[in-house]
Amino acid sequence: MLDSGLSELQAALAAKKISSVELTRLFLERIGSLDGRLNAFITVDEGVSLAQARAADEARARGEVGPLAGIPVAHKDIYCTRAVRTTCGSRMLENYTSPYDAHVVEQFGRAGAVLLGKTNMDEFAMGSSNETSHFGPVRNPWNTGLVPGGSSGGSAVAVAARMAPVATGTDTGGSIRQPAALSGVCGLKPTYGLVSRYGMVAFASSLDQGGPLAKSAADLALLMNVMVGHDARDSTSLPRPKEDYARALDLPLAGLRIGLPQAYFGEGVEPGVRQCVRAAIAWYERHGARTVPVALPNAALAVPVYYVLAPAEASSNLSRFDGVRYGHRAAQYEDLNDMYCRTRAEGFGAEVQRRILVGTYVLSHGYYDAYYLKAQKVRRLIARDFAEAFKLCDLIMGPTSPTTAFPLGAKTEDPVQMYLNDIFTIPAPLAGLPGLSIPCGFDAKGLPVGLQIMGEHFAEARMLGAAHQYQRDTDWHRRAPTETPL
Amino acid sequence: MAWEIVVGIETHAQLRTKSKMFSGASTAFGAAPNTQACAVDIALPGVLPVVNAAAVAHALRFGFAVGAAINRRSVFARKNYFYPDLPKGYQISQYEMPIVAGGTLKIVLPEGEKTVRLTRAHLEEDAGKSLHEDFQGMTGIDLNRAGTPLLEIVTEPDLRGAKEAVAYARTLHALLRWIGVCDGNMQEGSFRCDANVSVRKAGDDQLGTRCEIKNLNSFLFMEQAIEFEARRQIEVLEGGGRISQETRLYDADRGETRSMRSKEDAHDYRYFPDPDLLPLVISDEMLAQARDSLPELPDARRGKLVASYGLSHAQADLLTASIETSNYAIAAFEGAPQARWPDMANWISGPLSAKLNESNLDIGASRVAAAELRRLAQKVEDGTLSGKMVKDVLDAVWAGEGGVDEVIGKRGLQQISDAGAIGRIVDEVLAKNAKQVEDYRAGKDKAFNSLVGQVMKATQGKANPAQVNEILKARLTR
CATH class of the missing domain: 1.10.8 (Helicase, Ruva Protein; domain 3)
Structure with missing residues (x-):
């Protein structure tokens, strides 16, 4: 059961082979036995989970069966939940419980899902290794001396180590795809505007997008069917007709044009990563797809552009954490200004403070044009590059991350090296495009490698179809981590 | 040496909407503190703003009323600063692209009409209130007002002196109420003005350095504050000094303005477009609806x-x-x-x-x-009531004695238009006032008025004055 996909779980629940309470208990036990080592969860409340599971079983008995009826789901701790606290990985919100559920949480609730727990994450989603969490780093189940990637590292590890069948994450510059790649699971960042940001604690509003993590592309499609939906409370939520993201899973690959950006295969990509990704692309070529070179001439500017725009938005988004109304407040202070300073110095970790400072700087009088405005212009150029590329191809493929998982502490002293780990995931969100990462092999160290598949706006079904075809013929995605055997 | 006083006014008009600028919470005034602030208003983690269409419609109506250009695409921006009554740590406003651009307002001055040019009008949200009294050294925060929709209306420096500034403010106040976009209640802060004041030598075409006077919440204070401030600036300049650009506060008790912060202390608000809100696009339908709903x-x-x-x-x-x-x-x-x-x-x-x-x-x-x-x-037209009786009837109707007809009936207020009855009274008056009759006949016209007065008095004002005149004249010339 722990290793099952969504359709197997749905079938078992429907056939009464297992109840939701039993299934939930199974995963809670797995969390109990593994999470002391992995630290993938910030909050697990068995009482809440089992009560929801019981309610799901009762609903099923009444004939009310939602698409995820009785299935346990782990939510990244960035999604507001009424049932348990929402910390966003920060001391600032260590004891904060939201009076409302995020839209994504509501959607899962309506689908009948059970809240299994809230997963660990980089503080306010700022990080690529899950080391900036106030609640300690998450460890990679393939090698617990390594990081799992971030910021949705807890969700990726929860799925990888079979502590949750599926999980939610959020992606701003790669926070779903990069940990999915480094932890050996599948993760999808949807087109900007498909998943409501209401109740998702904001990092960089113009980039943030919620998405699912799971063991297979087929599961991601089912999760997308639940997560996507127009929400009037988010002005950037797109009013679009309901889509079935599983509709293209069985579409043949014949005629598929795969764009290969040169920049994604150059220097800085580990040989082990390059080999696996090349092999995956060769598989696609063998199965009817053809490859075309595409130029993304401004892709190299994506990281600097991102590290102007995301901190700028973050510096403003995080101003509300001021100790006045909720969250952490310094115990002692001289005056109002001192209260702000101490509260924020104590409540925020070093990486969050660094980004607030950078963001404040680039928005300051006299610097705005040189940094923020220029970055916005380059952002538009990057989007234009993708539009040009997609005239030549249907999907773009390359590595998700230039490296496999790296040791804890290896990059914490050098933020720029850390930022460069997102070099391949940052372009897509700058252009609002969807990006998917699926396992495509292992390097010489036995660490998982992620294949990134990008598409045009709203190409998710096509991307998932291409991934599903690959997964029908390969078993990389079925391999469970060596350090957490079933 | 003649000085010219130059004034520009910025007005914050609270828009008459049921709910707030970016949330569904009520805007009603006077509720218990923090009872009209929802998750969005208090800026809980994860909440997002949604534009209030009614506030946008009000801004459009104002734009039409002053003949301004409507920007079909305007942008909401964040104005960042920390203050306990500003829950998000930024105010959502419009900066580079306001919804309303230009326009004019005609004001009436003793010397004639004057056209005041408007720079812009933009939508924004209000902050909450900090309550410094009643909390023993602590500050209370009431977020009921946080997020209330405001239209900030800015003039060019077209006004010359305090009287013109007040005439403008009064005209704007009346217009906003007229078109129904603002209740204009100044005690409740629905209409607040800041004045930018500078002085220059008459004939100079360069503007002097200006000072901004904040929060003038009555027309009287506005006049006093501008007059004081202009005098202060003139004194500084005549004493050989220079005006430094600053924000000043009017102290109504002392009748003076004093420095609040200098230009050097001014905040760097780090404006940037709010990524939570798409550009505000005005459709043809919205424009047509606003125009059609304008009285x-x-x-x-x-x-x-x-x-x-x-x-x-x-x-x-x-x-x-x-x-x-x-x-x-x-x-x-x-x-x-x-x-x-x-x-x-x-x-x-x-x-x-x-x-x-x-x-x-x-x-x-x-x-x-x-x-x-x-x-x-x-009733006046048909002769039932005299003009003199109107006020009494009106007061009686006001007092709830009934409708006009009922009051006339109850009070026996019908005008006496019966020539016979008036004739009898005239005769009585003439008999009692032989002296005036004599005076009149001797050519003293004033005596006639006195006799009319006597007749009206005798009838408690009910006699038809035209008939009294006519009958009296006839009797006297007989």
Whole structure:
């Protein structure tokens, strides 16, 4: 059961082979036995989970069966939940419980899902290794001396180590795809505007997008069917007709044009990563797809552009954490200004403070044009590059991350090296495009490698179809981590 | 040496909407602290703003009313600063791309009309309130006002002196109420002005360095503050000093302005487009709806009262003090004898207005309905009532004694128009006032008025004055 996909779980629940309470208990036990080592969860409340599971079983008995009826789901701790606290990985919100559920949480609730727990994450989603969490780093189940990637590292590890069948994450510059790649699971960042940001604690509003993590592309499609939906409370939520993201899973690959950006295969990509990704692309070529070179001439500017725009938005988004109304407040202070300073110095970790400072700087009088405005212009150029590329191809493929998982502490002293780990995931969100990462092999160290598949706006079904075809013929995605055997 | 005082005004007008600028919470004034602040208003983690379409419609109506350009695409920006009553740590406002650009407002001055150019009007949200009293050294925060929709209306430096500034503010205040976008309640902070004041030598074409005076919440304070500030600047300059650009606060108790912060201390607000909100795009439908829902504007209404209802300009000005007053007047005029319209105008701005002020009521809540005023005019026209009796009847109707007809009946107020009855009274008066009769016959015209007065007194003012005149004259020349 722990290793099952969504359709197997749905079938078992429907056939009464297992109840939701039993299934939930199974995963809670797995969390109990593994999470002391992995630290993938910030909050697990068995009482809440089992009560929801019981309610799901009762609903099923009444004939009310939602698409995820009785299935346990782990939510990244960035999604507001009424049932348990929402910390966003920060001391600032260590004891904060939201009076409302995020839209994504509501959607899962309506689908009948059970809240299994809230997963660990980089503080306010700022990080690529899950080391900036106030609640300690998450460890990679393939090698617990390594990081799992971030910021949705807890969700990726929860799925990888079979502590949750599926999980939610959020992606701003790669926070779903990069940990999915480094932890050996599948993760999808949807087109900007498909998943409501209401109740998702904001990092960089113009980039943030919620998405699912799971063991297979087929599961991601089912999760997308639940997560996507127009929400009037988010002005950037797109009013679009309901889509079935599983509709293209069985579409043949014949005629598929795969764009290969040169920049994604150059220097800085580990040989082990390059080999696996090349092999995956060769598989696609063998199965009817053809490859075309595409130029993304401004892709190299994506990281600097991102590290102007995301901190700028973050510096403003995080101003509300001021100790006045909720969250952490310094115990002692001289005056109002001192209260702000101490509260924020104590409540925020070093990486969050660094980004607030950078963001404040680039928005300051006299610097705005040189940094923020220029970055916005380059952002538009990057989007234009993708539009040009997609005239030549249907999907773009390359590595998700230039490296496999790296040791804890290896990059914490050098933020720029850390930022460069997102070099391949940052372009897509700058252009609002969807990006998917699926396992495509292992390097010489036995660490998982992620294949990134990008598409045009709203190409998710096509991307998932291409991934599903690959997964029908390969078993990389079925391999469970060596350090957490079933 | 003549100095010219140059003033520009920024007004924050609270828009009349049921809910807030970016949330569904109520905007009603006076509720218990923090009972009208929802998750969005108190900026809980994860909440997002959604633009209030009614506030946008109000801004469009204002744009049309002042003949401004409507920007079909405007942008909400974040103005970042920390303050305990600013929950998000930024205010959502419009910066580089406001919804309303340009426009003019005509004001009436003793020396004639003047056209004031508007720079812009933009939508934004209000902050909450910090309550510094009552908390023993601590500050209370009330977020009921946080997120209330505001229209900030900015003029060019077109105003010359305090009187012009006040005339502008009054005209703007009346217009906003007229078109229904703002209730104009200054005590509740629905209409707040800041004045940018500078002085220069008459004839200079360069503007002097300006100081901004904040939060002038009454017309009187505005006048006093600008006058004080201009005098202060002139004294500094005449003493050889220089004006430094700063923000000043008016202290009404001391009647002076004092420095709040200098330009150097000014915040760097780090404006940038709010990524939570898409650019505000105005559709053709929204434009058409705003234009169609705009009432006849005060100027047009004034012209109509003069041209179609035969009122004097002064009467038309009085009746157009508010749209409710002019609507009431027009409702009363319809079906009333045309010859009485000017009288009716006087009744409205005279005795009725006095009653309304006395009871602190708006004309919409008048205890004398427009139909009763019309009835009053009819009763004067048909000779039942004399002009002198109008006020008494009106007061009686106000006091709840019934409608016009009922009051006349109950009080026996019918005018005496019976020639026989008047004749008898005239005879009695003549008999008792032989001296005046003699004086009149000796050519003293004043004596006649005295005799008329005696007759009216004897009839408690009920005698038809025209008939009294006529009968008296006939008797005296006999």
